[in-house]
Amino acid sequence: KKARMIVEKDFKIAEVDKRIFGSFIEHLGRAVYGGIYEPGHPAADENGFRKDVVDLINEIGVPIIRYPGGNFVSGYNWEDGVGPVAERPSRLELAWKTVEPNEVGTNEFMKWAKLVNSEVNMAVNLGTRGIDAARNLVEYCNHPSGSYWSDLRISHGYQEPHKIKTWCLGNEMDGPWQIGHRTAVEYGRIAVESAKVMKWVDPGIELVACGSSNRSMPTYAEWEATVLDHTYEHVDYLSLHTYYGNPNNDLPNYLARSLDMDYFIKEIIATCDYIKAKKRSKKTMYLSFDEWNVWFHSREADRKREPWSFAPPQLEDVYTFEDALLVGCLLITLLCNSDRVKIACMAQLVNVIAPIMTENGGAAWRQTIFYPYMHASVYGRGVALNPIISSPKYDSKDFTDVPYLEATAVYNEENEELTVFAVNKDSAAALQLDADIRGFAGYEVIEHIVLEHDDMKAVNTAAVPNRVVPHSRGGAQAKDGYIQASLPKLSWNVIRLK
Numbered sequence: 001k002k003a004r005m006i007v008e009k010d011f012k013i014a015e016v017d018k019r020i021f022g023s024f025i026e027h028l029g030r031a032v033y034g035g036i037y038e039p040g041h042p043a044a045d046e047n048g049f050r051k052d053v054v055d056l057i058n059e060i061g062v063p064i065i066r067y068p069g070g071n072f073v074s075g076y077n078w079e080d081g082v083g084p085v086a087e088r089p090s091r092l093e094l095a096w097k098t099v100e101p102n103e104v105g106t107n108e109f110m111k112w113a114k115l116v117n118s119e120v121n122m123a124v125n126l127g128t129r130g131i132d133a134a135r136n137l138v139e140y141c142n143h144p145s146g147s148y149w150s151d152l153r154i155s156h157g158y159q160e161p162h163k164i165k166t167w168c169l170g171n172e173m174d175g176p177w178q179i180g181h182r183t184a185v186e187y188g189r190i191a192v193e194s195a196k197v198m199k200w201v202d203p204g205i206e207l208v209a210c211g212s213s214n215r216s217m218p219t220y221a222e223w224e225a226t227v228l229d230h231t232y233e234h235v236d237y238l239s240l241h242t243y244y245g246n247p248n249n250d251l252p253n254y255l256a257r258s259l260d261m262d263y264f265i266k267e268i269i270a271t272c273d274y275i276k277a278k279k280r281s282k283k284t285m286y287l288s289f290d291e292w293n294v295w296f297h298s299r300e301a302d303r304k305r306e307p308w309s310f311a312p313p314q315l316e317d318v319y320t321f322e323d324a325l326l327v328g329c330l331l332i333t334l335l336c337n338s339d340r341v342k343i344a345c346m347a348q349l350v351n352v353i354a355p356i357m358t359e360n361g362g363a364a365w366r367q368t369i370f371y372p373y374m375h376a377s378v379y380g381r382g383v384a385l386n387p388i389i390s391s392p393k394y395d396s397k398d399f400t401d402v403p404y405l406e407a408t409a410v411y412n413e414e415n416e417e418l419t420v421f422a423v424n425k426d427s428a429a430a431l432q433l434d435a436d437i438r439g440f441a442g443y444e445v446i447e448h449i450v451l452e453h454d455d456m457k458a459v460n461t462a463a464v465p466n467r468v469v470p471h472s473r474g475g476a477q478a479k480d481g482y483i484q485a486s487l488p489k490l491s492w493n494v495i496r497l498k
């Protein structure tokens with residue numbers, strides 16, 4: 001099969017906001033305890049942070065990390081996690097049915113985030129708490145000094161304010177599983193009142209309101225419209241969450257799921273713009289896709305777990321090669337929508353549905369999905385271009401007209417580098433790609449990275465951490481203004497040109 005692309009410098013979608021390559025650490029399973037923090041581990045630093053994990057995160061380059069939840073945040077008293085560790089309470093954590101010792105809290109996490117060069121996207125509890133706890137947390141974190149909460153931070157050893165810019169107004173408040181689940185009107189009211197006072201404490205912050213927990217929620221779209229009706233002028237982003245899986249082992253249908261993500265984004269843009277029209281507002285609402293990933297492998301095991309242990313293995317999906325292909329497609333979809341999606345968080349980062357896995361006391365390694373995420377983050381900075389693509393198509397169980405080629409291009413004006421990201425979804429044969437790059441005179445291929453594997457279910461483990469790894473023998477060539485590349489069947493490709 002053959003596919004064509006026209007890549008032009010002037011066909012711009014937007015400057016990619018680097019926060020689109022964000023991630024997420026929740027107090028859940030072994031994400032914090034045994035993941036980023038494990039005092040006594042041979043690789044731990046003086047604060048108990050695992051340097052092997054820090055190194056892997058720095059390989060990806062994760063510009064923003066959402067914290068501390070997730071469902072966890074809706075029952076969290078942030079005050080439990082500050083001050084002398086010995087005095088912090090252990091609590092029953094109702095979202096994930098574990099015991100939370102509060103050894104790591106806001107200040108420790110902010111300290112850790114510096115090691116991985118990340119901003120923090122801090123979520124406040126609008127489940128069991130509300131306006132008061134939210135504005136106090138902003139004061140504790142961001143106010144320089146001379147007030148009760150800022151002076152308390154200083155007394156805890158943090159003289160300088162954390163200056164956290166991005167804040168989430170709760171988490172998945174439309175979901176009946178959420179502690180303090182609310183109707184859209186109830187949430188819209190508490191979100192706007194919290195937003196007002198949080199911005200009064202620090203006018204420099206940006207706020208994310210909760211959208212639907214996924215596109216299948218019964219209140220979908222109506223929820224967004226109602227919430228925005230209340231909050232539109234007080235918030236900066238609306239959140240989207242989605243997780244995909246392949247429980248029926250239907251690969252063509254699974255790889256088409258990126259179309260679902262694209263429809264989802266387009267529908268939420270339409271809903272935001274409807275409220276914009278209704279309010280005759282000049283403001284454009286941006287999107288924060290602050291939870292996305294593959295999540296299904298671990299669900300059965302999690303159902304069988306006994307409650308009330310400390311940091312048990314939870315949501316520990318072991319990702320296959322085919323999961324990495326879908327993750328690549330989802331990253332391309334986010335880039336293609338980068339005019340409206342300004343923040344996106346792969347959920348999550350370590351151990352819990354994560355690109356990085358660890359053993360307690362042992363190794364840390366890269367899961368299959370690590371690679372497309374790292375490639376997109378490292379090479380996807382710059383201007384997202386809008387290539388014209390013609391590709392043969394297929395139909396699957398839930399989708400029609402799925403292009404075999406999912407692709408996009410990013411132009412990094414600073415380095416004068418052009419990167420084409422491409423997935424061939426065809427299981428039958430390589431796809432011959434012919435890309436017109438005549439606007440990039442003299443550009444040559446500097447690398448064609450490929451992630452491919454014969455076994456769709458191949459995984460990386462502690463014992464065999466390099467079963468699925470990319471290689472640079474793709475062989476794409478640029479000649480007379482055209483890229484000629486053979487994209488192997490079922491492969492993730494990064495073609496770098498300069």
Ligand code: AHR
Nearest residue numbers: 026070071072171172347
């Ligand atoms: O990321 C795992 C969970 O998925 C989060 O806690 C929740 O927000 C979502 O349902």
